[in-house]
Amino acid sequence: MTISVQLLIQALNDATRLRCLQLLQREGEMCVCEITYALDVIQPKVSRHLAILKENEIVIDRRNGQWIYYKLNPAMPDWASKILAAACDGISREPQFKTDRTRLDKMPNRPVNSHCA
Amino acid sequence: MTISVQLLIQALNDATRLRCLQLLQREGEMCVCEITYALDVIQPKVSRHLAILKENEIVIDRRNGQWIYYKLNPAMPDWASKILAAACDGISREPQFKTDRTRLDKMPNRPVNSHCA
DNA sequence: GTCGTATATACGATCAAGCATATATAATTC
DNA sequence: GAATTATATATGCTTGATCGTATATACGAC
Numbered sequence: 001m002t003i004s005v006q007l008l009i010q011a012l013n014d015a016t017r018l019r020c021l022q023l024l025q026r027e028g029e030m031c032v033c034e035i036t037y038a039l040d041v042i043q044p045k046v047s048r049h050l051a052i053l054k055e056n057e058i059v060i061d062r063r064n065g066q067w068i069y070y071k072l073n074p075a076m077p078d079w080a081s082k083i084l085a086a087a088c089d090g091i092s093r094e095p096q097f098k099t100d101r102t103r104l105d106k107m108p109n110r111p112v113n114s115h116c117a
Numbered sequence: 118m119t120i121s122v123q124l125l126i127q128a129l130n131d132a133t134r135l136r137c138l139q140l141l142q143r144e145g146e147m148c149v150c151e152i153t154y155a156l157d158v159i160q161p162k163v164s165r166h167l168a169i170l171k172e173n174e175i176v177i178d179r180r181n182g183q184w185i186y187y188k189l190n191p192a193m194p195d196w197a198s199k200i201l202a203a204a205c206d207g208i209s210r211e212p213q214f215k216t217d218r219t220r221l222d223k224m225p226n227r228p229v230n231s232h233c234a
Numbered sequence: 235g236t237c238g239t240a241t242a243t244a245c246g247a248t249c250a251a252g253c254a255t256a257t258a259t260a261a262t263t264c
Numbered sequence: 265g266a267a268t269t270a271t272a273t274a275t276g277c278t279t280g281a282t283c284g285t286a287t288a289t290a291c292g293a294c
């Protein structure tokens with residue numbers, strides 16, 4: 001990954017993107033409709049923010065049939081992983097973000113992720 | 118400190134503020150004129166950005182005569198310190214930020230900081 | 235091919251944040 | 265007191281980011 005500190009921070013500087021990243025860190029991999037449901041926002045909004053995270057190589061995606069799964073980029077430099085981990089650690093205690101996790105847990109008919117590349 | 122993850126990241130989301138924090142982490146404590154010299158920007162700009170960092174309790178200041186010294190807030194929560202440390206770690210390798218450190222090292226007549234509270 | 239679901243992108247509007255200039259406040263020295 | 269240095273704040277402008285709506289693309293089932 002070639003991202004600079006400044007670009008990483010800029011990419012993190014949005015509530016929707018932080019909410020996505022928190023979920024991805026906990027779940028490992030999620031498709032867009034799961035994230036959309038968990039955050040309770042409209043789909044184009046999620047899609048646009050995931051695109052920003054992807055442009056900055058903070059997440060990577062793969063298609064599986066009609067679903068596109070996102071996960072944290074495993075090839076981040078050490079300092080970037082540390083920033084993300086510390087941010088998610090801080091976030092995990094904030095009520096605003098807990099709501100997303102509980103809503104995801106209640107989602108009906110979550111697509112089954114085969115985890116086959 | 119009561120800052121949220123989102124507010125911390127927002128406060129870090131500016132090149133001038135990152136440059137200030139990098140210097141403060143290395144130097145410990147600096148007055149505004151030192152930072153202004155090192156960054157080579159106009160004084161009101163430095164002052165405004167330091168004010169933003171102070172509002173978010175990322176730095177604290179103390180007056181010593183006509184100088185006002187800033188340093189990192191020693192009372193940050195663990196996750197916030199980790200984000201700052203990792204960011205400064207990443208920054209330390211970026212050429213844009215090295216320039217500030219070398220310029221500071223060449224500053225003539227740096228005010229002597231008595232370190233008396 | 236059409237239809238339905240999943241996801242992405244384009245567009246125009248709105249809003250927040252940064253900028254430089256100018257000015258205000260505070261301390262020091264005379 | 266006036267003058268100088270150090271720092272902070274107010275003002276008006278501009279730029280960039282986010283928003284919702286509408287539309288486009290991709291895949292699977294039929």
